Amino acid sequence: MAAISLERHRSVDLALALVQRKLRTSPAHVLTGLPEAEIRSLYRLVHGRSPTSGSIPSTGHLMTSRRRQAKISVFIAVYLGLAGDEGGRHVDARMLIRSHDLFQELIGVRQAEEVDLTAAWSVLREYQSGISRRPCCKDCGACYIITDTADVPPSCPFCALRRRCASPSV
Amino acid sequence: MPSPNDITTLNRLYLTKARELALQGEESRATYLLGIPMEALSVIRRMPLSAIEDLAESGVLTFGFRTALPCLKAFAAETQDGSPSSAHLKMQLLASHKVDGVRREPHGRHLS
Numbered sequence: 001m002a003a004i005s006l007e008r009h010r011s012v013d014l015a016l017a018l019v020q021r022k023l024r025t026s027p028a029h030v031l032t033g034l035p036e037a038e039i040r041s042l043y044r045l046v047h048g049r050s051p052t053s054g055s056i057p058s059t060g061h062l063m064t065s066r067r068r069q070a071k072i073s074v075f076i077a078v079y080l081g082l083a084g085d086e087g088g089r090h091v092d093a094r095m096l097i098r099s100h101d102l103f104q105e106l107i108g109v110r111q112a113e114e115v116d117l118t119a120a121w122s123v124l125r126e127y128q129s130g131i132s133r134r135p136c137c138k139d140c141g142a143c144y145i146i147t148d149t150a151d152v153p154p155s156c157p158f159c160a161l162r163r164r165c166a167s168p169s170v
Numbered sequence: 171m172p173s174p175n176d177i178t179t180l181n182r183l184y185l186t187k188a189r190e191l192a193l194q195g196e197e198s199r200a201t202y203l204l205g206i207p208m209e210a211l212s213v214i215r216r217m218p219l220s221a222i223e224d225l226a227e228s229g230v231l232t233f234g235f236r237t238a239l240p241c242l243k244a245f246a247a248e249t250q251d252g253s254p255s256s257a258h259l260k261m262q263l264l265a266s267h268k269v270d271g272v273r274r275e276p277h278g279r280h281l282s
Contacts, residue, residue, distance in 0.1 A: 074265050081202035136266075139244070141239065141266040142263075143265055158261065162256075162259070
């Protein structure tokens with residue numbers, strides 16, 4: 001009984017950490033195992049409003065520009081860097097929090113806004129399931145995320161951004 | 171040629187930061203940010219500061235250069251005229267870091 005209670009406290013503690021970072025209900029439910037109603041209630045307590053509803057954006061929907069593709073690629077690099085070999089296999093909730101916090105530190109909170117914790121969870125899950133891939137650029141050495149359903153071409157966003165900056169028309 | 175004092179200072183900063191992160195339970199952060207292997211970190215975590223100091227004074231750097239060469243070249247090319255590096259160039263550096271010299275895709279597929 002005590003073990004069950006302790007496990008539940010851990011789940012609520014984890015849910016609180018996720019909800020404070022505005023993770024939406026369904027991923028918080030997947031990561032903690034707590035009922036969605038309880039997570040929604042927790043969200044209202046923390047933020048004073050209900051969590052955003054609707055479908056979770058896919059990697060393809062999120063990668064609407066080269067800049068976003070670059071940011072998503074950086075987030076995945078940070079997660080894999082922190083999680084090591086396990087990072088490619090399953091989403092660890094604590095590692096998701098740590099890597100997203102570090103991602104914000106490294107590129108700046110404002111720059112990181114386009115890849116919030118919900119987006120980070122979504123792109124990570126799709127990468128792990130093979131929906132998106134992560135080749136490395138032969139020219140610049142960076143690894144980047146590509147997916148068939150994105151608006152951006154399946155090539156290196158960093159080189160594309162560099163070329164765009166170097167172009168006299170910009 | 172760097173003086174022995176320079177090497178010692180660099181080592182001391184590196185090793186004490188690694189130890190500090192390990193003691194805070196931030197091993198994964200230390201591995202990613204400092205490039206220190208987990209096994210080495212667990213040893214450094216248990217070392218007293220006097221031993222850290224002795225290691226720092228070994229005369230050679232205790233850590234290595236991590237930036238991928240293609241990324242370094244791109245960085246150098248863009249900043250050669252003295253212009254500040256752009257945000258995407260910094261992101262490119264972050265996206266090219268290797269940890270423990272290995273990069274993997276899901277299900278154990280190695281990347282070249």
